[in-house]
């Protein structure tokens with residue numbers, strides 16, 4: 001498993017945290033480690049997904065990813 005942390009804009013409350021968490025939980029190959037306002041940290045299987053694909057999942061949930069590390 002690899003790890004990635006995403007900095008996310010547009011998150012302002014617990015609802016946003018839940019929305020991002022839910023989107024990540026549904027993404028294949030992703031284990032959510034922590035979601036907070038403005039960031040998310042996950043572990044992922046590089047055979048099933050990539051940091052870019054996970055960032056796209058967060059974007060699609062309505063919260064633009066501003067940085068990945």
Ligand SMILES: [Cu+2]
Nearest residue numbers: 012013015016
């Ligand atoms: Cu919110």
